[in-house]
Amino acid sequence: xxxxxxxxxxxxxxxxxxxxxxxxxxxxxxxxxxxxxxxxxxxxxxxxxxxxxxxxxxxxxxxxxxxxxxxxxxxxxxxxxxxxxxxxxxxxxxxxxxxxxxx
Amino acid sequence: xxxxxxxxxxxxxxxxxxxxxxxxxxxxxxxxxxxxxxxxxxxxxxxxxxxxxxxxxxxxxxxxxxxxxxxxxxxxxxxxxxxxxxxxxxxxxxxxxxxxxxxxxxxxxxxxxxxxxxxxxxxxxxxxxxxxxxxxxxxxxxxxxxxxxxxxxxxxxxxxxxxxxxx
Numbered sequence: 001x002x003x004x005x006x007x008x009x010x011x012x013x014x015x016x017x018x019x020x021x022x023x024x025x026x027x028x029x030x031x032x033x034x035x036x037x038x039x040x041x042x043x044x045x046x047x048x049x050x051x052x053x054x055x056x057x058x059x060x061x062x063x064x065x066x067x068x069x070x071x072x073x074x075x076x077x078x079x080x081x082x083x084x085x086x087x088x089x090x091x092x093x094x095x096x097x098x099x100x101x102x103x
Numbered sequence: 104x105x106x107x108x109x110x111x112x113x114x115x116x117x118x119x120x121x122x123x124x125x126x127x128x129x130x131x132x133x134x135x136x137x138x139x140x141x142x143x144x145x146x147x148x149x150x151x152x153x154x155x156x157x158x159x160x161x162x163x164x165x166x167x168x169x170x171x172x173x174x175x176x177x178x179x180x181x182x183x184x185x186x187x188x189x190x191x192x193x194x195x196x197x198x199x200x201x202x203x204x205x206x207x208x209x210x211x212x213x214x215x216x217x218x219x220x221x222x223x224x225x226x227x228x229x230x231x232x233x234x235x236x237x238x239x240x241x242x243x244x245x246x247x248x249x250x251x252x253x254x255x256x257x258x259x260x261x262x263x264x265x266x267x268x269x270x
Contacts, residue, residue: 004110006219009147010212012114016140018205019121025197026189029130031175035137038168039121042144045156053151053225055218059238065148065156066239069163070250074257076168080175081264087179088268 009050017043030083030093034076041072109150117143128188130180134172141165155232 016039023036045065052061083093090097120139127133141164148157239247 004106004150006217007212008110008114009151010217011209012117012147014205014208014212015118016121017208018201019118019125021204022197022201023121023125025200026125026194027133028189031130031172031179032133034172034175035124035133038137038164038172039124039140042140042164045160046144046147049148049151049153049156053153053228054220056220056224058228059235062153062156062235063238063243065153066159066235067246067250069156069159070254073163073168074254076171077257077261078264080171081261083175083179084265093179 006050006054009046009054013043013046013050016040016046028094028096030079030086030095033095034079034083037079038072038076041068044068106150110147113143113146113150116140117147130176131173134169134176137172138165138169141169152228155235 020036020039020043023039024033027033027036045068048061048065048068050061051057052059052065055061086098087093117140120136120143123136124133124140127136141160145157145160145165148154148160
């Protein structure tokens with residue numbers, strides 16, 4: 001229990017991932033959903049780096065984590081541009097108002 | 104021993120601020136609590152000897168994405184204290200799903216034998232950036248270039264999407 005191993009990091013990231021899932025599900029505010037997605041990406045990143053450290057993968061884990069960080073920044077930029085458009089259309093960022101494609 | 108203490112400290116801050124994001128009803132507060140999660144993730148990367156990842160985590164996430172999110176909050180609410188409340192039923196379903204998911208994942212993690220590098224291999228890893236940079240420009244050259252093209256596309260796309268309406 002005292003020595004920190006891969007399992008500790010995996011459990012921590014599982015916890016953060018699940019909290020992120022709840023945030024995405026519960027928040028109505030589109031930006032809250034984006035924050036939940038960032039939580040999930042961070043949980044995945046911790047897995048990458050921890051597996052790179054304790055597994056035999058060498059630097060692969062760190063490089064995957066770096067790519068994830070870049071993609072997360074790109075995703076946040078695009079998501080906020082979409083939210084701005086959404087706000088211009090609906091005067092709110094409550095995602096329940098985005099039902100124009102409902103059949 | 105120190106590693107253990109620091110790990111549990113960062114882990115507690117991380118889970119605590121993630122819960123605070125979930126529980127705070129004000130979106131600005133959620134965004135600020137995200138800083139705690141991102142910062143403690145950077146601390147964990149340092150603990151894992153991933154210095155470069157820790158640095159870009161702080162620069163790109165805490166410095167960039169978080170500011171972007173706060174800007175998004177400011178631009179999309181006339182009233183920043185406006186609240187969007189989910190119904191109790193939605194919260195119940197979400198919590199049950201997440202608990203089942205979490206229990207399953209933790210059980211799988213504790214069950215499986217994980218590949219474990221030997222202590223010498225771990226000690227041999229340097230936290231230096233030199234090896235990482237060499238890998239990025241040799242083994243990972245193609246994804247590296249693809250990401251730079253993607254960033255250009257994102258820049259153009261975000262500017263196009265967020266442009267003011269004509270008329």
